[in-house]
Amino acid sequence: MSPLRRSWIVLLLLALSGAPPATAQTQSSGSWRDVVRLLREAHIVPRAGPARLLETDLAEREPDNEPATANLAALGVRATGVIAEHGDVDTWALDLTAGTFLSVDVDAASIGSDLDPVIGLIAPNGTTTLAFNDDFDGADSRISFRIRESGRYYVAIRGFGDSGNPSFNYAIHFGTVVCLGAGTEREPNGAAGTASVLGDDGSGTGELCALDDDPAGDVDLWAFTGFAGTTVELDVNAGSIFGDPFLALFASDGTTRLAFNEDADGSDPRLQFTIGTTGTYFAAVSSRTHPGGNAFPYTLRLRTVAAGPGDPITVRAEGLSTPFGLAVGGTGDLFVGELAGNRVVRVSATGAVTTFVAGILAPLGLAFDGFDRLLVVSQDGAVYRVTPQGVASRFITDAGFPFWIAVAPDGRIWLTDVSDRSLRRYSRTGQFEARFDGIGIGGSGPGPLAIGPAGEPFVSNGAEIWKLTDGRFERVLGGAPLIRAFAFDVAGNIYGPAPAAGRVLLFDPAGRVLADPFAIGPDAPVTLAFGRDATGATVKRLFGVDPNTGRVFEMNPAGLTHRGLPAGDTLPIPVDVAAAALLGAGGLGAEDVLLLDAQGNHNGRYDIGDLQAYLRSHP
Amino acid sequence: MKRRILSFAMVAALSLGAACYDSTGNGYGGGPGTLVLRLTTPHPDDGAVLFEVTGPPVESVAAANGSLRVFTRHEGVRVVGAVVGDLANGAVVTLQVPDRAAAAGYSARVLEVSDRQSVLRASLAGYALRVAP
Numbered sequence: 165m166s167p168l169r170r171s172w173i174v175l176l177l178l179a180l181s182g183a184p185p186a187t188a189q190t191q192s193s194g195s196w197r198d199v200v201r202l203l204r205e206a207h208i209v210p211r212a213g214p215a216r217l218l219e220t221d222l223a224e225r226e227p228d229n230e231p232a233t234a235n236l237a238a239l240g241v242r243a244t245g246v247i248a249e250h251g252d253v254d255t256w257a258l259d260l261t262a263g264t265f266l267s268v269d270v271d272a273a274s275i276g277s278d279l280d281p282v283i284g285l286i287a288p289n290g291t292t293t294l295a296f297n298d299d300f301d302g303a304d305s306r307i308s309f310r311i312r313e314s315g316r317y318y319v320a321i322r323g324f325g326d327s328g329n330p331s332f333n334y335a336i337h338f339g340t341v342v343c344l345g346a347g348t349e350r351e352p353n354g355a356a357g358t359a360s361v362l363g364d365d366g367s368g369t370g371e372l373c374a375l376d377d378d379p380a381g382d383v384d385l386w387a388f389t390g391f392a393g394t395t396v397e398l399d400v401n402a403g404s405i406f407g408d409p410f411l412a413l414f415a416s417d418g419t420t421r422l423a424f425n426e427d428a429d430g431s432d433p434r435l436q437f438t439i440g441t442t443g444t445y446f447a448a449v450s451s452r453t454h455p456g457g458n459a460f461p462y463t464l465r466l467r468t469v470a471a472g473p474g475d476p477i478t479v480r481a482e483g484l485s486t487p488f489g490l491a492v493g494g495t496g497d498l499f500v501g502e503l504a505g506n507r508v509v510r511v512s513a514t515g516a517v518t519t520f521v522a523g524i525l526a527p528l529g530l531a532f533d534g535f536d537r538l539l540v541v542s543q544d545g546a547v548y549r550v551t552p553q554g555v556a557s558r559f560i561t562d563a564g565f566p567f568w569i570a571v572a573p574d575g576r577i578w579l580t581d582v583s584d585r586s587l588r589r590y591s592r593t594g595q596f597e598a599r600f601d602g603i604g605i606g607g608s609g610p611g612p613l614a615i616g617p618a619g620e621p622f623v624s625n626g627a628e629i630w631k632l633t634d635g636r637f638e639r640v641l642g643g644a645p646l647i648r649a650f651a652f653d654v655a656g657n658i659y660g661p662a663p664a665a666g667r668v669l670l671f672d673p674a675g676r677v678l679a680d681p682f683a684i685g686p687d688a689p690v691t692l693a694f695g696r697d698a699t700g701a702t703v704k705r706l707f708g709v710d711p712n713t714g715r716v717f718e719m720n721p722a723g724l725t726h727r728g729l730p731a732g733d734t735l736p737i738p739v740d741v742a743a744a745a746l747l748g749a750g751g752l753g754a755e756d757v758l759l760l761d762a763q764g765n766h767n768g769r770y771d772i773g774d775l776q777a778y779l780r781s782h783p
Numbered sequence: 784m785k786r787r788i789l790s791f792a793m794v795a796a797l798s799l800g801a802a803c804y805d806s807t808g809n810g811y812g813g814g815p816g817t818l819v820l821r822l823t824t825p826h827p828d829d830g831a832v833l834f835e836v837t838g839p840p841v842e843s844v845a846a847a848n849g850s851l852r853v854f855t856r857h858e859g860v861r862v863v864g865a866v867v868g869d870l871a872n873g874a875v876v877t878l879q880v881p882d883r884a885a886a887a888g889y890s891a892r893v894l895e896v897s898d899r900q901s902v903l904r905a906s907l908a909g910y911a912l913r914v915a916p
Binding site for chain 1: 830831832833852854855856858863864865867894895896897898901902903
């Protein structure tokens, strides 16, 4: 697989976290906006009847199939025409000056015509297509385009698939686009000082202008008062198939970004954030893409939501360059892969960030083996093994595109392979042992990977988690938001980060929701891992990483009911101790009993089946 | 008389031979030796058994074969143990005892059984343990 393809896949996978539409764009007189308003207020001709022509400023004259025979129009003109036969093209000419933000809007279906129009903007050379649009307003078309050089431009309109019929009439409106704001927003509102204000009901409506000279496009800032201790949810609804709006939350200074989301509900964004200090905050709505330069209306809603037991979160490190993978070392330090930094950093208990190993291209999954060596999956297709001193060597190189990695209690290494959507098992020395086809689990699986209480691998396919038992995948939970790199506690409960939803969920071992949200403090959490103490034992501390904000965070430990399931091939309880306890000698704590039961038959007590399972996973 | 002496010698020899016979060669009677704990099970897929043995002293316990693992704990006259592996009808554990002649004094019973998927048996009906030479 080429590096380019790998990059694409990584970006695709990373894209599972984020934002929808709207720039405040209004057009000048005679523009699309005015026409839409007029048409909405006017009588609409039923589609079943014959379409009627509107009164126009200008009617087409045939032949006008080419720029050389185009009908000359002008800004502010509303014209009409008919795509009368198969292959018919109506061409309109416009003399435009540099800097004009041209708007061309076609109405056909909206006036009762059967025409499904497509339009293109052609450069003064008569051949170069500068912009194209098929369906903007239903089946009707629209283009917004910034004119760079003065000259005569052409607009060609035809039927979709070159269809034509004498009944295929249309109206076309030539105007300019100005960004004046729409709904309750007031442009300009791209800075804290000019931000629009959300209404008393916590909502606001606006429109995102087309992307223009400003690379950031139109940004609408909305001000609201956040109260300390409350968690707010900001929800954008645009419902447009165009554009890709996103949503960000800024602190009172208007520049410090606190949270970000892009695609929580389809292409619409939503985020939650726990307010730390009472004050003014700013919700920013903008759009990532704008086909045809068209604008999109949206609604922004603010509401207060109940926090989860894992809230509030605490930031343990920040400023990281797209942190992604997370593993906890034998002395309790956190190891975080910087996807964009091509290194793995160590985060100490005090939050100090130091480079552990550099030069590993785009670190993906991380896991420790039983010898305190960090296994790092790289986007270059290899798994590196890194000594405690930070010396890396290529370790596994025969997987197509390894992504996630985990080490089982028996020391075996499990990998997900994106290239053929499989789960692969290796010996503790890195020898390939088996491959399990994961295509059948559907979704984007096999994705994020973790080892369950009984030593079997669990994988996410997006909205579901499956486990591999006796070589077959079984679904454990489904119907959840997108779940990324999840973590188990000793009771077998699953903590699932849902980056697109901006929260962490908690499921019991059977996949039932125990807490949703478990925490809404994280912005877009992708990877979770339980902490360990200085002896390597897992503790009741749960950490996560958020690539959007570059942060490592910790859930509120008071919200955790159990310590983490030991990771890797460490032996959490000596076999003799586990056996003696079953025989009546005691010696186990409540958490140990939970762990053993979770690894076994999970019937709520420690019994002979649990010991048997423990021996099987710790031969 | 000579015939009587011969007959006595033959009886004595036979008696001595019988008394000394032991399939394991560990001797019997008033001496130390090994007893076998035999399992009777209604299932073909047992994975582990928790058991107890009571009676005369037991010096040590061992798995009946190398594929099984056994753990025990002594509580006075009671030995509680767990044997794990692919179990079937027959010998599962051997007991080293100081007096094999006291075999009849031992009693054993099954406390818990799990199948090979670690699922606990809901019923112990049909299970039995017997201590035998």
